[in-house]
Amino acid sequence: MARNVSFRRKLVVTALAWAIGLLIFFPILWTIITSFKSEGDAIALPPKFLFFDWTLENYGVVQERSDYLRFAMNSVMLALGSTFFALVIAIPSAWAMAFAPGKRTKDLLMWMLSTKMMPPVGALIPVYLIFRDFGLLDTRGGIIAVLMLLNLPIIIWMLYTYFKEIPGEILEASRMDGASLGKELLYVLTPMAIPGIASTLLLNIILAWNEAFWTLALTTKDAAPLTQFIASYSSPEGLFWAKLSAASTMAIAPILVLGWFAQKQLVRGLTFGAVK
C-alpha cells in the first residue's frame, strides 16, 4: 500500500516537474519554432504551432546581414574573460571570509550583495564618463572589467558558501605541514572546492553571456557581443519576428548547449547548502 502511494506521488511530482519545465522552456521553444516560419506565419492569428511551411530563409538573411561570428567571438571572450578575472579575485576573498572572518565579515558580505540592488541605469552616466576618459568605450577590456565587477558579489557569495562547508582543520593541517598561504589556496583549498568553483564558473559565464544593459550601453562595434546582434533585429514597426527569432536562436544556441552539458554541475552549485 505504502509503495502504491509512493508511486502515485512520484508520478504526480514527475508530471508536475515536467509541466513546470515545459512551461519555463516554452518561450525558448516558441522562439526556435518561429525562427523557421515565414514573417507572415510568424504573426498569423491564431498562432501556427507545427503545421506551417518550414523555412531556413531567416537564418540565411541573418547570416547575410550580420557578421555572427564576430559577435559570438566577442560574447565568448567577454564571458570567459570576466569569469576568469572574477574567480582570481573571488577565491582569495571568499577564503578570507570563510576561514579568517573578522568582526565585520557578515556586514561586508551583505554590503557587497546590496550593490546588486541598485538599478544599473543609476550608475550609467558615471561609468560612461569614466570609460570615455580612459578610452575604454567599445573595448573588450573595459566590458570585461564591468562584467567582472557586476558578478563579483554573487561569485564571492557562492564560493563563500562552498568554502564554509570545507573543514578548516584540513587547511590547518596543511599549514602545520609548512604550506604557504598561496600553496594552501592553490593545492589544498582549490582542489577540494573544484565542484563549487566549476558551478560558480558556469553560472558566471551564463550571467555574463546574457548581460544586456551594460554590453549594449558601452559597446558599439569592435567589442559588441550577441546582445547587440539580437537588438539589431527588433523594431517597433515592421515584420521582423521570424528574423528576430532566428537571431535569438543563434545567440542562445552556444550557451544552451553549454548549459545542457553542465546542468548537473549547475544544479549542484545552485542547491549546495540549501538543504542541510
Next chain:
Amino acid sequence: MKPVFTGVFGAFMFAALASTAIAETKLTIATVNNGDMIRMQGLTDDFTKANPDISLEWVTLEENVLREKVTTDIAAKGGQFDVLTIGTYEVPIWGKKGWLVPLTEVDDPADILPAIAGGLTVDGKLMAAPFYGESSMVMYRKDLMEKAGLTMPDAPTWEFIGQAARAMTDKSAETYGVCLRGKAGWGENMAFLTATSNSFGARWFDENWKPQFDQPEWKATLDYYLSLMADAGPPGASSNGFNENLALFNSGKCGMWIDATVAASFVTGKESTVADKVGFALAPDNGLGKRGNWLWAWSLAIPAGTQKNDAAQKFVSWATSKQYTALVAEKEGWANVPPGTRTSLYENAEYAKVPFAKMTLDSINSADPTKPTVKPVPYVGVQFVAIPEFAGIATTVGQIFSAALAGEKTADEALAEAQTAATREMTKAGYIK
C-alpha cells in the same frame, strides 16, 4: 639577406601607406532596423566608390535601444558615432542644445517637403536631413465596408469612423470594426492619442505650459476613444501596438486600422491574407481644420562630438540626395524608394504610379509640426512635444490612458491623474513658475 629584408620591409610599408591612403576615414553610423535603412546598407558601394578615402561601419539597433545609446553618447560626448539616425522628436531638442552640427552640404534643401523641413530646422539652420518620412492614415477593408452598406470617403470624419466601426463589428466572428494602439508609451498609444487630440481641438499645454487634460477637448478625445474601443475594438487592446495590430489586420480581424503610412506595404504585401481588399483614406478630422495624423521622419544628423565632420557631411548629403533616390529606383524599383522627404519625388511620373504614394504625400502635407493644434501652443511637434521632459511625462500619461482602456479607471479619473502627473513634472522642470 639584407636586400630581402629591405624589400619585404619596403613592400610592407607601401601596403600600409596605401591602405591608409585608401581608407583614411572610417565613419560609424548608428541606425534603426527598418527596411529603408537596411536597403541603404546594401547600396553604399555607390558612395564608397565615389569617396575611396571614406569607409562606413554600421551599427544597427532597435529604435528604443538606439535612442538610449545615442542619447547617452551625445550627452556625454562619447564620440562613438559620426552619423546618427534620429527622429523628429530629438532634432529640435538636440539642435537647441548644440549637440548637432548644422548640415552644410545637403542636396537641394529647398526640395525637402516643407512639413518635414520645418521640424528639422533650428534657428534657421537644417540640423538633420530626412531620409524617410511617414504620417498616419486609415487602412480599411473594402469588403467589410461594402457589407456594412457604407462608402469610405477620401477624407473621413471621426463621426463616420465611429459609425463604420460599429457597423463592421461582429464579435461572434472575431471581426472588430477598428484596431487602434493601446499599449502604453510616448511613441505607442500617446502618438496616436496626441495626434487624435489635435483634431478634437485639444493641446498638451497652453501658451504658459500649463497641462490641458482638464479641458473639454481632451475629455471629448478620451471619451470617443474609450467608447469606440469598447464597442468595436478587439479584446486586450491595451497591450496592442503597431505590430499586434498589424497581426490582427493581416489575419482579417480588423475592419479599420489607423496607423503609420509604412503599414500600407505590409497590409498589401504577400504576408497579408487581406491584401487585395484594403483601401486607404486620410486620417479622420472633426471639421476643426486639423486631421488626426502624425508626422515622423527618420533623419541623418552629425553629432557635435565627431572628429570626422567633413566625411560625415558628404555621407549625409549622399544618403539623402535625389541621386540616392534614383539609385534605389534603378536597383530596386520605385516602390522601394524611401518615401516622404522630397517634393521632386512626388512630381516624378514613375513614382506617382506607386500605390499609396499620393495618400502618403497628402497625409504628410496635412500635418504641420510648427502649428500642430487648433489653439496656439508654445511647442513644436504633432504627436509629441519637442521638450526633453515629454518622453517621460507622455509615457506616464500613456500608462494612465492604457489603464483606462483596460477598464481599470474611468475617463474622468484618467484625465485627472494625467493632469496631476503632467503638472507635477512641468513644475519640477521649471516650466510652470
